[in-house]
Amino acid sequence: MSDASQYVFILQYLFTILIMSMFVNLGIALYGVLARPSLIKKIIALTILSDTANTFAIIVGYRMWPSPESPVLPPVLTNLTASKLRIFKFAASAVDPLPQALVLTAIVIGLAVTLFLVFLTLQAYRLYGTTDVRKIAKLRG
Numbered sequence: 001m002s003d004a005s006q007y008v009f010i011l012q013y014l015f016t017i018l019i020m021s022m023f024v025n026l027g028i029a030l031y032g033v034l035a036r037p038s039l040i041k042k043i044i045a046l047t048i049l050s051d052t053a054n055t056f057a058i059i060v061g062y063r064m065w066p067s068p069e070s071p072v073l074p075p076v077l078t079n080l081t082a083s084k085l086r087i088f089k090f091a092a093s094a095v096d097p098l099p100q101a102l103v104l105t106a107i108v109i110g111l112a113v114t115l116f117l118v119f120l121t122l123q124a125y126r127l128y129g130t131t132d133v134r135k136i137a138k139l140r141g
Helices: 003-035 039-060 084-093 098-128 133-140
Strands: none
Touching: 003 039, 039 098, 098 133
16 A cells, blocks of 8 residues: 555544544433433533534534645635636635534533533522432422
């Protein structure tokens, strides 16, 4: 095998490992949200779930470069009188910024939601003396 084909094989292998680890994270997060009785553990699991969803969105927007060498400069059109070939080359190497913007927004919203859930958990602990969902349900009647 040539160096370029080995490089592509390694990239595909690492990409497969990344996808598999995302599914493991998703499983751990869903287990934590659904099976754990503690509100603190549920918040941690929701944070893991949010991070997994953000990672998935980043991977969707990722574009592999066709050659083993990464470009030195980002793909920016500096010549406004570009030909069709130059525009096509730019479009082939540019990364879609929408997933990045959505992930940034999701991180900020996730932080606010996590803070709100921590506040609610703290209030539940002050009222009921526990963060166990089963005990809180029994105390509420």
